[in-house]
Amino acid sequence: MLKLLLLVLAAWLIIGILKHRRTSTHRAPPAEKSANMVRCDICGVHLPESEAILSNRLHYCCEAHFLQRKQE
Numbered sequence: 001m002l003k004l005l006l007l008v009l010a011a012w013l014i015i016g017i018l019k020h021r022r023t024s025t026h027r028a029p030p031a032e033k034s035a036n037m038v039r040c041d042i043c044g045v046h047l048p049e050s051e052a053i054l055s056n057r058l059h060y061c062c063e064a065h066f067l068q069r070k071q072e
């Protein structure tokens with residue numbers, strides 16, 4: 001009988017932890033929505049500022065475009 005009680009308690013704890021994890025990940029705000037969007041100076045693509053390469057107050061979507069501007 002005690003074993004059954006412990007088993008039920010363990011299952012209840014596991015379910016509680018899983019539910020808590022699901023709600024905490026659900027609550028996390030999407031990073032892209034709040035991110036400041038910037039425009040690549042070479043190709044004009046818009047991307048989050050955190051992902052862009054910043055040089056001389058200009059943004060680039062990738063290293064290739066950053067280097068392209070440097071060579072000009």
Ligand SMILES: [Zn+2]
Nearest residue numbers: 040043061065
């Ligand atoms: Zn670009």
